[in-house]
Amino acid sequence: MTVYDITFYLFALITLGSAFFVVTIRNIVYSAFFLLFTLFGITGLYVLLSADFIAIVQLVVYVGGILVLLLFGVMLTHKITNVQIKSGTLQIIPSAIAVIVLAFALIKIFLSTNWKTFQLTAQNSSVQGLGVLLVNQYSVVFELLGILLLIALIGAASMARR
Amino acid sequence: MINITLYHYLIVSSVLFCLGIFGVITRKNAIMVLMGIELILNAANINFVAFARYGNFGNSGQLAALFVIILAAAEAAIAMAIVLNIYKTFTNINIDEIDTLKD
Incomplete structure (x- = not known):
């Protein structure tokens, strides 16, 4: 440990x-x-x-x-x-049974899959890498998310005031 | 030597996901349903970050987690506005009693 x-x-x-x-x-x-x-x-x-x-x-x-x-x-x-x-x-017992079954199924699937993992190495701060990705490879997604957030907040404000 | 593998994180996230599902389907109050949805989104985020770390994918997985957090913020704001409107109309937010579209 x-x-x-x-x-x-x-x-x-x-x-x-x-x-x-x-x-x-x-x-x-x-x-x-x-x-x-x-x-x-x-x-x-x-x-x-x-x-x-x-x-x-x-x-x-x-x-x-x-x-x-x-x-x-x-x-x-x-x-x-x-x-x-x-x-x-509502419906505590049936949903508890269903959720427990779902949890066991998920864990079984995760454990029985042979994920290809790599040996962990020490990493530097990810801030620089994330910034570079955001303005190069994912710049369109970044702009779209900005617009989406603006629309969502304007919509929420106008809906809550009505 | 670190004994924690990818599987540990996957088990934590799947249990968290199932607890979120349980909250969504058993709670009557709309705000509690929202909390369950937040748990589900967080479980998905743990998976993104864990796979990005152990699968050697660089930073793209962390970026996906960041996008999920942004969408969760937008979703929470809109859902809260809807809940406030429902409360103004029906004076309660128990989702099993709100069964009319319009008077």
């Missing part, structure tokens, strides 16, 4: 444990805060995979943006005086 292994198991435990609470706990605000820990754990996994820029973007966009947006959604769609911020559940 190296430090890398211990760190991986720690972050995987944080991720999966809090993801389990996200989907099972009844209070929506608690679920949102467990989602925070899940996203933090995934950030740690990205760092272990030496994807430093993705890890930072995950922190800034998910934890700083999307999670706050979800919390705003919880607060705006429940009257604050009405304490009952709970989420009902």
